Amino acid sequence: MPHQCTACGHTFEDGSKEMLSGCPGCGGTTFQFRPSGASADDVSGAAPDATDAGAPGPTDETPPERESGGVAERMGRTATAMRDWMHRDDSEEADPTRNGTGEGTDTGREDPSTSGRPDDRPSTSTPDPSTSDERATGEATSDTTEADTPPTDAAASDAPSTGTSSTETTAADATETTAADATETTAADSTETTAADATGDDGLAAWPDPPDVSHVREKDQRVHRRRPTTRPPESERPTETRAPTEATDTAANDAPSAAPPSAETTAADDTTEDGLIVADEEPVDGSAEDTAQASARSEMARPDELPPRREPTPESGRVVSEPSGEKPDMAELREELNEQFESIKIVEPGQYELNLMELYDREEYIISLRENGRYVIQMPEDWLGDRME
Amino acid sequence: MGLLTELRSSISRVTSKLFAPDQGPKRIGIYGPPNAGKTTLANRIARDWTGDAIGPESHVPHETRRARRKENVEIERNGKSVTIDIVDTPGVTTKVDYKEFLEHDIEKDDAVRRSREATEGVAEAMHWLREDVDGVIYVLDSAADPFTQVNTMLIGIIESKDLPVLIFANKTDLEESSVQQIANAFPQHETVPLSALEGDNMDEVYDKIAEYFG
Numbered sequence: 051m052p053h054q055c056t057a058c059g060h061t062f063e064d065g066s067k068e069m070l071s072g073c074p075g076c077g078g079t080t081f082q083f084r085p086s087g088a089s090a091d092d093v094s095g096a097a098p099d100a101t102d103a104g105a106p107g108p109t110d111e112t113p114p115e116r117e118s119g120g121v122a123e124r125m126g127r128t129a130t131a132m133r134d135w136m137h138r139d140d141s142e143e144a145d146p147t148r149n150g151t152g153e154g155t156d157t158g159r160e161d162p163s164t165s166g167r168p169d170d171r172p173s174t175s176t177p178d179p180s181t182s183d184e185r186a187t188g189e190a191t192s193d194t195t196e197a198d199t200p201p202t203d204a205a206a207s208d209a210p211s212t213g214t215s216s217t218e219t220t221a222a223d224a225t226e227t228t229a230a231d232a233t234e235t236t237a238a239d240s241t242e243t244t245a246a247d248a249t250g251d252d253g254l255a256a257w258p259d260p261p262d263v264s265h266v267r268e269k270d271q272r273v274h275r276r277r278p279t280t281r282p283p284e285s286e287r288p289t290e291t292r293a294p295t296e297a298t299d300t301a302a303n304d305a306p307s308a309a310p311p312s313a314e315t316t317a318a319d320d321t322t323e324d325g326l327i328v329a330d331e332e333p334v335d336g337s338a339e340d341t342a343q344a345s346a347r348s349e350m351a352r353p354d355e356l357p358p359r360r361e362p363t364p365e366s367g368r369v370v371s372e373p374s375g376e377k378p379d380m381a382e383l384r385e386e387l388n389e390q391f392e393s394i395k396i397v398e399p400g401q402y403e404l405n406l407m408e409l410y411d412r413e414e415y416i417i418s419l420r421e422n423g424r425y426v427i428q429m430p431e432d433w434l435g436d437r438m439e
Numbered sequence: 440m441g442l443l444t445e446l447r448s449s450i451s452r453v454t455s456k457l458f459a460p461d462q463g464p465k466r467i468g469i470y471g472p473p474n475a476g477k478t479t480l481a482n483r484i485a486r487d488w489t490g491d492a493i494g495p496e497s498h499v500p501h502e503t504r505r506a507r508r509k510e511n512v513e514i515e516r517n518g519k520s521v522t523i524d525i526v527d528t529p530g531v532t533t534k535v536d537y538k539e540f541l542e543h544d545i546e547k548d549d550a551v552r553r554s555r556e557a558t559e560g561v562a563e564a565m566h567w568l569r570e571d572v573d574g575v576i577y578v579l580d581s582a583a584d585p586f587t588q589v590n591t592m593l594i595g596i597i598e599s600k601d602l603p604v605l606i607f608a609n610k611t612d613l614e615e616s617s618v619q620q621i622a623n624a625f626p627q628h629e630t631v632p633l634s635a636l637e638g639d640n641m642d643e644v645y646d647k648i649a650e651y652f653g
Contacts, residue, residue, distance in 0.1 A: 393562070400536070400550060400551035400554045400555065401534075401538075402534070402536075403534055404533050404561050405533075406561075406589065406592050406593070409561065410565045410596055411569075
């Protein structure tokens with residue numbers, strides 16, 4: 051059961067194209083991915099990681115999808131790449147100066163990671179409260195010490211600009227929205243909330259940069275796509291939701307004051323986005339939560355709790371994985387998914403489907419196929435290198 | 440690493456050709472779907488002009504699962520000589536199924552291996568098409584339907600690359616052969632009828648090769 055619709059439970063075979071246009075059963079666009087047999091291993095593998103490291107971002111985790119081969123493998127690889135990014139970013143994030151400098155692209159990239167990171171793997175795998183608690187505290191402290199002060203500054207300075215930019219550019223842009231959100235959150239955090247927020251803030255503060263938008267967006271989408279995979283069972287969530295909600299609320303409330311009114315509306319949406327990202331990337335951990343996560347989670351719960359807020363934000367359609375998302379995103383998503391289909395699909399051992407155009411278009415040369423669905427390729431760099439000689 | 444070395448040397452050869460296009464023989468890829476008679480044709484040409492063959496021929500599709508080259512094939516036409524490198528490529532297809540081999544009395548394990556190799560072969564053929572050929576001889580079984588996805592796609596790619604291409608309507612010795620159907624399928628290209636197996640119409644084949652790739 052590699053893919054399953056999270057709405058109706060309809061399952062799809064690995065590599066199924068049906069789901070590209072949404073679940074045929076219920077029209078849902080959120081799917082979770084469960085490679086057969088992979089989950090147990092991954093979970094166990096991930097858990098120790100979290101405990102040992104204690105740090106927000108353990109470096110070496112294996113994406114759950116890894117072993118399933120074919121498309122799954124590819125997705126897994128993407129996941130790893132993403133995570134690597136994120137971890138890199140994380141380590142950098144620790145540095146408060148960064149925020150001040152406001153490196154556009156990098157910071158932008160960091161965001162998803164930042165928000166999502168803390169809960170990552172432990173969440174899915176180990177619902178161990180002690181671990182998470184420890185971590186949370188650790189984070190908090192570190193954040194407070196380091197990040198706290200600088201972020202505030204950054205937030206303060208950033209906030210106005212961001213707010214304005216978001217206002218100007220139509221809210222439709224999710225990324226920008228996020229940016230606004232980020233700023234708001236930051237403001238809120240600095241004023242009151244826990245250090246945990248600070249982490250979220252750091253990453254978020256950077257978002258405003260317009261140039262990054264594309265990157266961020268890409269990332270978001272990917273993350274969303276993957277999100278189903280990592281998503282924790284519904285049962286876990288409720289517990290977490292409560293505390294977070296508070297945080298979110300505070301943030302939301304504070305935000306308006308700090309940022310222009312237009313930003314406000316966005317803020318709500320943003321939170322949503324953040325939340326999604328968090329949820330996606332990292333299996334949400336029951337116990338250790340950042341404000342970012344909290345807000346994220348609260349977002350999940352929000353439709354029931356705070357319907358009025360959500361309504362004014364049609365821009366949140368950006369969030370690709372939301373079933374209610376706008377159509378344009380679907381096209382984008384589909385395109386991205388299509389790109390992931392392989393040039394050689396192994397239907398079963400000894401049966402292959404080949405995409406000639408893909409084979410022709412790809413620069414690397416597939417030298418040999420392995421039984422397990424991997425293949426050996428020669429990367430184009432080598433060829434070019436030889437050419438130069 | 441032997442394979443890599445081989446590839447590298449082939450690439451560097453192409454590279455040198457890229458930078459000095461007038462030197463050295465043109466590399467002509469023999470392309471087409473499986474079982475069209477590509478290897479039979481390649482062997483025919485190689486035997487006629489060099490004395491030895493390129494690779495084993497077989498009724499079993501995907502017999503050629505790696506591209507094979509014959510270099511410096513010198514073809515004399517009308518007092519002039521044209522030198523080409525011939526590349527016999529694996530048959531290109533969009534589906535490879537080991538069950539196809541079972542019908543030819545091949546054991547399952549072997550059939551699965553063959554299909555994997557055949558798939559690699561297609562990838563190789565496509566890669567050669569992208570990187571390494573200066574012209575294409577497109578071989579079709581004139582007794583089979585030419586209107587296939589593979590043919591359309593490959594001819595399209597070849598056209599998009601502006602490579603000189605000749606369509607060879609092979610197997611004219613078969614009763615069901617219809618050269619006209621082949622010609623109708625690709626009216627924009629010159630179609631040459633032949634039977635590589637019987638050696639029918641090879642004179643025209645060499646004339647056209649000299650004309651197109653000389």
